[in-house]
Amino acid sequence: MPGPCPALTFTMSESFLPLQQPMDSIPAEIRCAQDYELLAQRFMAPASYAYVAGGSGRDATVEANRAAFDSWAVYPRLLRDVSGAHARVTIGGQELSHPIMLAPVAFQKLAHPRGELETARAAAALQTCMVSSTLASYTLEEIAAAGAFPRWFQLYFQPTREGTLDLLRRAEGAGYGAIMVTLDASIQVASLRALRANFQMPPDCIAANLRDHAAPEVKETVAGDSRIFQGVMRTAPTWRDLEWLMTQTALPIWVKGVLHPQDACALQSRGVAGIVVSNHGGRSLDGAPASLQVLPAIRAAVGEDFPLLFDSGIRSGLDIFKALALGANAVMIGRLQMYALSVAGALGVAHMIRLLQEELEVCMAQAGCVTVTEIDRATVAATAAAKPGSAGNLELP
Template identity: 60%
Template structure:
């Protein structure tokens, strides 16, 4: 698709050529303006981490067990005291009206229709209350610390009042690393796409740098959260706090010790610091550090039910799906997202059945092996 091609409007039916969840990725380019598609599909920097996320899944193979009775099989999982019918959640993605006019509202409807956990971004195009009204299931609010604590606390109180069950604090993307691919494609955020949760928040005064000071260190990072900010947040909310963006075992252990309710092993889908490990590669060391009973989720790179299986085998309790949800949203709105989730769950169930695993608890490290070089 080139810059002059007019994108197709979203469909009101399931596309007949979508046979697996990943098909939505290829199809989405027909339904998005080229710069928008480039922005959504791309990663930061030279996209080494973006590629590493998929390579990690491709290099892991499944070792099936034979002669196992799986006729009582299911995909139920307990997270933060709540039972979910399957371990596939929708990751927080900003500005989903780039893909579809209904944006996060349709995503929430799809989550409700498929009993999928929903994580709503601070930078959603629709207000968090409107999104919550479209969701009847388990939903969490993803929180970016704001420059002013009053603004952060306002978001927290609104999430609590709207019925969100947890706060997901993202800590690996304090500064947005540029996407060279999106810049070269000429992507600019449309004026009509704005952060619906922040429209009435006060804008802090711009920092005046002194001669010789760094735009990064003394400028952009001046308001970056610290351990003190995380401690302050946990003292000012009744909701469990989950930290997203963990790649190091020592950070995971420190977060657990600090009282964080769970962690998400994530490299922001390759959209934060380029050159960090694939989330899947970082997962085993993180799980070993925090122990077997501590909630650990994973995102970045999920494209198929077999990917979910591999993540669970290496220690994840559940996964979050990012780009696939917005690709499906662009193609067919809520129906597309719901269909994508249905396909992912069926792909996971088929993988479990053929691998001899009746429950998620039976998906263990000996179910996978690394492909020989």
């Protein structure tokens, strides 16, 4: 997630201090993966929790992401032999023991003093693919050294191509196996929740990968110019920038932040390795459709064989099952990652992943699915809210 609006200011108070420090064991209160969301409010400073939990604007899309999962139900099936079942998948040529990846989440020091280093340890322990953020609070080299493998690097285009190339070359040198370019967050509006909590990034929580980059040049707008169009968006990437990037590396390039089938097809035709159906967890355009709403239309547009990842709103293994049924090959976990990190560091993140995997496997067993590939549209039922043309199942041109 990119940083907050630079205009935010704050005065230090108890809202910037956690009630409890991270634990070195799993709290007895944790009964399911989503419990980490509730418990994290003890372990994160209130202002930091408000920033992480919030999206943008009025959080309309954050709420839509969660509501979309309630628009689908799973069919239980009878007398299926699942004694040889497994949840293994292959993503980008890499076999994973489950379809759960760790999404790129910025500034993880907000949740734990060792931030991304703890997350990397958890990923390594469970052989989960971790996607490290450009805006991580530790460098991509430090995260790689902590052991995350397989590991991918999430790239934000920088104001200059030299800055973008620096990040790309460093990721190649540190053994990252793919580049995930986020394209839906060139401009963000801070959530009212974060504004009302007076959030500002703590001084020790910086974008470590950009520490040696020159500060972006600030150009004054002239009379009649828009602060948005000619200001903030002046250096936003275009199709030309993506096409240029694809000529600069042999690593597979994935694109994150896709919500429209036409964009998905345009990316597919340009040769990207895969896309992530995502609304940035509700942190970009407030009022965008839920990622789950558009997933079936995007799957239909790109065909059955094109790799699709999914994020935004997942809180359980049941949610993962529904995302797989509607077209995803695997999912990425964002906020739950931060919540578990705040509670118990690497142990918490690893435990959260394990809980999600087991919750998914329980659902697979009851639905009679022996492999992830058997989780398809026929395994789920649209509820009344998910009928075509309603909020549950958005139909796009």
